[in-house]
Amino acid sequence: MSASPELSESAGAPGRGPDPRAERSRAAALAAARDLLVEQGWSAVTHVAVAARSGVGRSTLYRHWPDASGMVRDVIAQRISTAHAPPTGVLRDDLVRELDGLRRLLHDPVSDRGLRAVIERAGVDPVFARLKEDLYRHGSQVFRTVLEAAKERGELPAGLDTDLAVDQLAGPLMYRRLLAGRTVTEEYVQRVVHDFLAAHAPAAGSPPLVP
Template identity: 75%
Template structure:
């Protein structure tokens, strides 16, 4: 670790941005993992297969993703990040928008296949169990923000448990798609939100 010989020694050093080669390698690896996940299932997402498909060296893959499950996690997390919305402060609109993002996520072949794999393996594999919890926290963060802000503004009861509210909103979509295997549109999303508000919104 370098030692400083003066107060301004490090402040004058040029700041380096992200290494574009590392970004390209990461994108190539995740792209290959996505393809393998959809084509052959979670068990096909291995370091050897991703290296062969992406051209990224196995040493690099192991350095960034020591366990193959972490590749699946980042594939899904990437999709979740793209599905999140920015709250506006309008409760119904914010819930519909975020739930619509979840609807799109559940109908996306990559994220749907990945989520099914995580749910399937979580009961038997501690790595996938931890992965499921991580994805839940990541996926529910905007819902949590919208609901907690609405409670603060007095639009939802202060005693309403946030986790229960998220279950009531997201649960029907997850069940309908991942368990029942049915498709649904924005109209269903709006119905779920309106039923939730009818039950809980402060008049």
């Protein structure tokens, strides 16, 4: 199978935007990496396997992803980006929407397999340790934006530790799904947000939950 156009062409000509051929090549490479990740696990995502499945030349893949973990990172990052929603400024709604995005992410086969691989390898592989940190920063950014804005509006205590708040919101879902292997429901998301606001912003008026 012949190689697709170089991904390095993605910048395109000045004023013309990304080169569509290069964008298609990148999409094809990441689609192949995604399928390999789901079908066979992270160890199957290699330059050789992705090139064979996507038709993108190995030299191009090495140039843009010198380490195969970079392809795993970008596959997961794609999924994470679709789980976010722009904040509206309504604290409870924003927290529920963002946490529900995480819930859907944890039940998505691609991100579920990818996150488990990253967590598994991070303790023994510095590349995956850096990857885990990158994904954490990327995945928690909207939470941080929502929380900091709420502190500025006086809806949350100014001294609230943002890192701890992210842990209190996202931690229960990560534990329940990745460690306990249990389903995370929309009702569970509502309860986590309710309990968080009850502890830190009782005046926010979170509606009571139906048992």
